[in-house]
Amino acid sequence: MRKLIWIWSSMTLLFLCSCASPSDSSETSIRIAAAASLKDVMEELTPLFEEQYNIEIETIYGGSGKLARQIEQGAPVDVFLSADLRWIELLKEQNLVEKDTYIEYATNRIVLIGDDSTRRLDTIQELNLKENEQLAVGNPESVPAGTYTKQALERIQLWSRLEDQIVFGSDVRQVLAYVESGQVDYGFVYASDAMISDKVITLTKVDHNLHDSIVYPGIVISKSRSKEQGQKFLTFLTSDRATEIYNAYGFNPMRGGKIEQ
Known part of the structure; x- marks a missing residue:
């Protein structure tokens, strides 16, 4: 008998509970919803970005589909980092993202x-x-x-x-x-x-x-109160320092839509 196991992390539950109360410090902070596979990379990237831009980052991790559905329901997110294109396309169709901020920055295996x-x-x-x-x-x-x-x-x-x-x-x-x-x-x-x-x-x-190509895209959410800060973070994801970190954690960086070897 196939087993279907659903175990919600405490972090996800806290995230859901916070959906009704957007951050009041939008000028100096951004909230990022990131695919679970990015956790270690983000934990190294985040302090570097915070130090460089004096912008605080709050990150929530989970399956890309689950995070996309939470954004659909109004979760207060500024940037979405998915592990595939499908879920960002879903948000694009509903005009929930700033399409001109879209980037692709890494791939995986x-x-x-x-x-x-x-x-x-x-x-x-x-x-x-x-x-x-x-x-x-x-x-x-x-x-x-x-x-x-x-x-x-x-x-x-x-x-x-x-x-x-x-x-x-x-x-x-x-x-x-x-x-x-x-x-x-x-x-x-x-x-x-x-x-x-x-x-x-x-x-x-x-x-x-x-299987389909594995691409990690990022985009700013339309209802974000920190769009400028979110755009800075997406730009940071394409920096040389970020590229070094992707390599160190087993990802393949992308520049200009091409995979770096």
């Missing part, structure tokens, strides 16, 4: 992870779960990493075969935590997530031709 006792694979086509084994995947309905994974597994006719043994996570970091804790045997996460953990190993990379 989907990998299969397990613990250090697990056999490495040449390709994901070799993935063959035993009857008692489980596989964690981000919920494809709201988690971009899950969407890419489902596309790849469907392309090679593996999704339907493994579906009953899949455990869904509410974001990619929850998938990583499931594998780290031994609750599941395998998981599909971004290469950047696997890189930060010393409790899992990368078993194989997913061929990028099996």
Whole structure:
């Protein structure tokens, strides 16, 4: 029986509760809704930006789809950093974002992870779960990493075969935590997530031709009271210092819409 696991983080609950009370310090602060896979990068970028511009940043993390739905419902967000294009397009269609602020600044790779006792694979086509084994995947309905994974597994006719043994996570970091804790045997996460953990190993990379291109875009929200500050942050994401940080955490930076090698 496939298990669907929804565990809301306390940070997300606090975020939802705050939706009715926008920040009163819009001149010196911005609120950013960021994909969970960006957490480590953001924790290094944020203090650098705050020091340079004297602008305080509050960041809320979660699955891109969940964050987009909260923005739809009026959550007081200034900048949205998604892990795919789909959710920003959804907000564009509703005129909820400033279209001329849109940027693409990094890309990533989907990998299969397990613990250090697990056999490495040449390709994901070799993935063959035993009857008692489980596989964690981000919920494809709201988690971009899950969407890419489902596309790849469907392309090679593996999704339907493994579906009953899949455990869904509410974001990619929850998938990583499931594998780290031994609750599941395998998981599909971004290469950047696997890189930060010393409790899992990368078993194989997913061929990028099996799914849509993985692009990290950012955009300013139309109802933001700090649009100028939000634009400064998006510009900062394309700086040389930010590029160094993306590389350090396993992302591939983009400049002018092209991936840096």
